Amino acid sequence: MRLSQYFLPLLRENPSEAQIVSHRLMLRAGMIRQAAAGIYSWLPLGFRVLKKVEQIVREEQNAAGAQEMLMPTLQPAELWRESGRYEDYGKEMLRIRDRHERDMLYGPTNEELVTDILRNTIKSYRDLPKNLYHIQWKFRDEVRPRFGVMRGREFLMKDAYSFDLNKEGAIVSYFKMFSAYMKTFKRLGLVPIPVRAETGPIGGDLSHEFHIQAETGESELFFDSDVQLLDEASIDPASPQVQSYLGQWYAATDEKHDPAEFEARVPEPRRRKARGIEVGQVFYFGTKYSAPMGATVAGPDGTQVPVEMGSYGIGVSRLVGAIIEASHDDAGIIWPASVAPFKVGLVNLRAADAKCTAAADALYRTLAQAGIEVLYDDREESPGAKFAAMDLIGLPWQLVIGPRGLAAGTVELKERAGGARQELSPEAAVNRLEGSA
């Protein structure tokens, strides 16, 4: 993509409404624009990142055996009256009335809707287990939206729902998702901290939140630092010991925190108290929805039993902000390779110079043909402005072509993280980029 043609409105100064670094950088890097409090448009650069995050989440859900579907944003109030949550949810839920005076709502979550689908289709225990998910926009009418996409009112969430015949099966489904979440967050370049959590309005008795450590996090965490070394491959969802296995690392939100237990179980050097951004939560809640809504199947003995359920959320749009909180410096964003909007920024230092531009154009074509995502700064701007723009948008690599290198037959390849630079031939630079992750 040529920067001269790309819609990328960069801001040199910090917009006054943005208080935290991810919000500031997303606005300055031309990723988002605010439409109303807690409601954002995603501009081309931000949209590319959002789609990459979404795709990694999707791949790991599919790999864990969940099946993608798509439920609507608008739901009938009737289903929520069945579960009892229509009144419980309060003003967080955006209620809408259609032209026929029917009560509707913009879904804050989808337990009711998916349970309705299941009860109308699945009749036998032979059809279980099932795990269905979708990636859809949600709306929660927060009293006080803030921090950009980290706490928006409208947000993109992946939510999965598992259905099992009994509790043992549901626990297996739960830990399959647990393991998939660990892998997902690691692929996004993050270090997830899974903590025991309250179940909140979703209900149930088993829940974990997944947090990313950041000073701007809204949650307070207490954990054994070794939990950060947890390898998801060591989690066997089918093992009866999986809960005690994971329980060996103390990790809790402040609501669940027990100072006495923390001190007794975790040696002092490994005790951590830190702020975290919640990027995912998993719940096992049994028959909380299936029982009142009549989602039952015929068991092996022919009796009708309510299905055992769990739900599993990942804040896809919030993750974009969380990744920036976890990976930036004074100059701008530092994208992990897996979600970077482009792999490399190609900088033509002398767009007004025919030789320099010819060399840059040639390299641009070569990179594009090699299937490398490249953002080509072909504008006539000062070098300082170009470097600042590239550092701000934080692509993993920068490839610089200027008269100095041209005379020596080299280009400069710079790594955004760490800032290491090297002069090498254009061919060698392309090879390096092709070979890197």
Added chain:
RNA sequence: CGGAGUGUAGCUCAGCCUGGUAGAGCACCGCUUUCGGGAGGCGGGGGCCGGAGGUUCAAAUCCUCUCACUCCGACCA
């Protein structure tokens, strides 16, 4: 929902106290000299001063109402 602020050019802000017909820097457009980490010169375009009402000869400025946004708290994924 309580408390505190802010709304003036695309962005950051000054002007408001003490009313007199709208400003700066950056950004943008043209020309030019430049340009290896946000470069200089000259010229230019861009504003229902958030909205409505009021006071006044005269309102960005004073008064009333209203809307939006931000921050702290409570609440929340």
